[in-house]
Amino acid sequence: AQSVTQPDIHITVSEGASLELRCNYSYGATPYLFWYVQSPGQGLQLLLKYFSGDTLVQGIKGFEAEFKRSQSSFNLRKPSVHWSDAAEYFCAVGARLMEYGNKLVFGAGTILRVKS
């Protein structure tokens, strides 16, 4: 079964600083990987996704993520954080084989605080 670990519950960065949010997954093959962002009182918004090909994936709002098979990781990065990036971020993994269903397994989330 798939599992996702986001080791950091909270992260605080200064506005303008770089950001990296960690995500490790467990899956028997190469999974589908996603990052979502949730602002307070809002639904989850899809930031980016990895299916295959180039391991560096570009997303919306200036975010990118890199798939590293050897480390079973899919870390989210942004070179310069804006105050509006303060939110909760979720990493998720999905199965490639439809016989395992089309469910996503979500990490517990990382709350990002941005200080000015």
Add this chain to the structure above:
Amino acid sequence: DAGVIQSPRHEVTEMGQEVTLRCKPISGHDYLFWYRQTMMRGLELLIYFNNNVPIDDSGMPEDRFSAKMPNASFSTLKIQPSEPRDSAVYFCASSQGSLGQYFGPGTRLTVL
């Protein structure tokens, strides 16, 4: 392009009452998912449909919860009777295959 639409956005009800949450998925999407989010338990998948057919309802907490999808553009999640512990934010999401789920804004349910 309209996203996933959920109604109502907020619902306050008294214990024992029936609650119906509604969802309109993105047109052309063949999967629909219902989630519940609480501080204590995080994001939980309740049930999902493929082409209007329920595929996995193992996350539905108990018989008080039921979900239907009568057509490709509408789904309901019903709680009868409601209890205070059902208070949560309920999200609907839809996807085209496994290409990524798109979430609605959620319904905040408060059961008094």
